Amino acid sequence: MNVSGKSVFDQLAPGYDLSFSERLPARWLRQRVLDRVSRCLPGKARILDVGCGTGDDAIWFASQGHDVVATDVSAGMLDVTRRKRAAVPREVRAKLAIARYDAAGRSDALPKGEFDLVFSNFGALNCIQDLRPFFEDIHGHTASSGTVALTLMGPFCLWETIGFAVRGDWHRAARRWNGHSTYKLDAAVQAVWYHTVSAVKAMAGHRFEVLDVSGVGVFVPSTEFFPVCEARPGLFRSLAKVESKIGASWPFCRMGDHFLILLRPRRT
Helix, strand or coil, X not given: CXXXXXXXXXXXXXXXXXXXXXXXXXXXXXXXXXXXHHCCCXXXXXXXXXXXXXXXXXXHHHHCCCEEEEEECCHHHHHHHHHHHHHCCHHHXXXXXEEECCCCCCCCCCCCCCEEEEEECCCHHHHCCCCHHHHHHHHCCEEEEEEEEEEECCCCCHHHHHHHHHCCCHHHHCXXXXXXXXXXXXXXXXXXXXXXXXHHHHHHHHHEEEEEEEEECCCCCCHHHHHHHHCCHHHHHHHHHHHHHHCCCXXXXXXXXXXXXXXXXXCC
16 A cells, blocks of 8 residues: 555545445445354464454454454555544454554564464455565464455456446446556555456465355445445345345356455465
């Protein structure tokens, strides 16, 4: 993530929960990811949350009894996470550490020790074009029986393509197709790269093998179309039911707003 990118996320931090995390579709999508990832964990895990944002995932894992290190490159996001940590019960607070970590590998140090889970949710790593340094960085910090779980934005989103095309906004309908775009907020600009599953596998290289890929936000819509579900609770329940049944199957696992890819260190 570049300097302008930090500025974008620092600016987004105060209103992020209201615009995304607290909305019904986002809560459902987040819990779907957490439930899937939790199946990979031992009873008590040590977890590294990369790009923790405002800390909801990290706090949830800590509330389940896991030891969590929540990291982000954005000072604004970490400030919100600290405020949330201060408001949770003491036993949860004791399970949650917060540190600055740049997953692009250009500054700071990765927290020490091995982790049972290296986790990154909702496209934090899409701010990085080349993930090879990240995979090199975490390889020595992932337990041999551990899991790497990354929720990434891919180059094709069914909801975006159809939804914006219906509105006649062809630029936004196709914005992911060439693999990159930009996000602008006031004078700040953040580059975004849409990674394919095969590209992630290639960047992980010989260090990790892929266990599973599932779609996130295939039938439940992407952020711009949340109002469709919020205005029609019955439709939302139907879409969530369909996604629960077939969102992990081919080809739908490649058609969501995000995909969840699970990897593990290769055994030597």
